[in-house]
Amino acid sequence: MGSESSPAFRILCEWAANASGFSPVACRRAEDGLVDILATMIAGIRDASTASVVNSLTGCGEGASLAFGAPHRFAAPWAALINGTAAHALDFDDNFAPAFTHATAVLAPGLLALVDDRQVDGPSLLDAFIVGLELQGRIGRLMQPAHYQRGWHSTSTIGAIGTAGACARLLGGSPAHILAAMSASTSMAGGSKLQFGSMMKPIHAGLAAKNAVLAARFAMAGIGGNDDPLVGDWGFAALTGAGNAAPEIMLAGLGETLEIETSGLLAKRFPCCGAVHRSIDALEILLREPGLSLEAIDRIETSLPEMARRNLRFDCPADELEARFSGTYCMARMLVDGSVGLSHFTATSVRDERIAAWLPRIRLIAYDNAMMVDGGNFEASVRIYLKNGKVMEASVSHPKGSPENPLSDGDLLAKFRTCCAWSGHEAVAEPLFQLARSLGRAHDVGDVMASVERNLRVH
Incomplete structure (x- = not known):
């Protein structure tokens, strides 16, 4: 990494590349997040926004990655675009307070798009998920709430940047690769809250996931960017109205506490804002x-x-x-x-x-x-x-679904069944739920997702 890079950003990337041994609480919450987002992706399969994105990609070619609601598999970036849109289509996906993002609607589609042309086990998926959430949260500390108040849709900005780091981590990237991936993602991140209430709003999550996958692949191919993309006069934070917080704010408690433990994810009980x-x-x-x-x-x-x-x-x-x-x-x-x-x-x-x-x-x-x-x-x-x-x-103060007032296992199963019924997959809701629940323990996540695909295609 270049000598000009911010020590804070460099330290954050080093942590993201090497962190491991996460607590059972962190892993269980990551597993729950994956179950919840799989439910919302299944529910969003037949939404007009998802179908329109699939139709827009006609002629873009097939690939190895599962795309929910598509007639065939796509290359990883396009699959991430489709799946991120499906995840966010009904606004039934989780919220993440520190970053002001729909964190999992970007993280899961980005990571899952990368499991079909290589073997990725469940623990590695959970590690990348936890790292990506931590990156979103810590970048959120630097940029929020001013960034969101200015009208930026943080899911498509901070969500893309943090997920790019998570995707690079899943691909086995070094600290330099993770830094390069997040730097590249700042060149693609964008999206205004003016799109709320339109079809473009869920597509923001899809674009963020696609951009994260591309940024990680750029980094792994040796493409570099500015070593300090967030801070400074032309940094992403300053350009997008995030105020003048010191970059060291991203490091407080790093390696001691995790955002998934302290802040957690807010799973939604209602399909609305x-x-x-x-x-x-x-x-x-x-x-x-x-x-x-x-x-x-x-x-x-x-x-x-x-x-x-x-x-x-x-x-x-x-x-x-x-x-x-x-x-x-x-x-x-x-x-x-x-x-x-x-x-x-x-x-x-x-x-x-x-x-x-x-x-x-x-x-x-x-x-x-x-x-x-x-x-x-x-x-x-x-x-x-x-x-x-x-x-x-x-x-x-703490709605049902928040870490302080969480959904029970029964609540999560009921939501999963509701989502499957909405897309016409009620008959296979139970096996799909068990497959989703097994992701964190899988020997090969791609095999689990192939089983998900078979169940979806049969019904």
């Missing part, structure tokens, strides 16, 4: 009050950070894409139906007159982002104003 999940949970709590009827309710308010409120910008969504980023719609669904599920995000469901009647009576109130704590974590409060003048209130 994570910014509204706390509000839905709080509303659900209030609706358990005995004797409460819809007829007794006058209006509802929820308070959440300005940054979260801006993500939920479609108060009267025009279609299912916008509905996933509508706090009013998602809360109205919980109010009227007692749940928020995949069937609530279709062209027909968004026109439901029962829901439309409630949209003007649900208000989202933004509070100062400075009141947020621990990176992307925050509290949401919901108030139900009754017609008799009574006010009911509940607050949630």
Whole structure:
């Protein structure tokens, strides 16, 4: 590595190349993350965004890597693009607070695209996953929350950079290779939150995974880039509005604690923007009050950070894409139906007159982002104003699915079955779940994914 490289970035890359011996907690959480993302990839197989990406690649040639929803296998970068899109298509994939990313929707498609032309065992996959999550989190420390507040979709920026390092690690890269891969990825990373509520939003995760795979392959082929791509006047952090944090912030506790242990992943219970999940949970709590009827309710308010409120910008969504980023719609669904599920995000469901009647009576109130704590974590409060003048209130800081309030094994299995049923694979949900659960112990991950493919193609 060049003598000009930042000591902090160089140390981070050295750690990423050599770290091993991760704790059972870290490995189990990585395994759960892979199970959860396989579920969302299966659910996203037939989504319009995934199908459109597959169609757009007609004539781009076949390859060795499994691509969910495609009629044949593709070269690794294209498979990563398709699978990342499928993983994020329904906004049912996890959130990762330190980086403000949908971390696994980039990590898993990138890593899994690289297991079919070489033998990769399960422990090596888990190690690369944990390393990639750590890289995303530590780069997030440098860049967040300013980067996200400026409008950057961190999944397609920080997600790509961290995953590039993870892919280089999986390919057996040295610290120099990992540095070169992450440097190359900064030349490809991009994406605005303006795309939320459009088909391009899930494609951001696919592009990030594709770019990570390409960047890692560039590095392994000897292509180098700037040795200090994140900091300095022209560094990625400064160019994308990430403020002036010292690069050493990326190193605090390195080798002592892991982001997957301290922050963890937030698995989603609802297929919609994570910014509204706390509000839905709080509303659900209030609706358990005995004797409460819809007829007794006058209006509802929820308070959440300005940054979260801006993500939920479609108060009267025009279609299912916008509905996933509508706090009013998602809360109205919980109010009227007692749940928020995949069937609530279709062209027909968004026109439901029962829901439309409630949209003007649900208000989202933004509070100062400075009141947020621990990176992307925050509290949401919901108030139900009754017609008799009574006010009911509940607050949630840790939604169901967060590390502090995790999904149980039964919850995860139920979500997996729901996702399989959505794509027409309900009959093979159990074997697919067992295959997903076996990834971390596999002798050859590619063989496991081939079994996944056979089950998907039969049904």
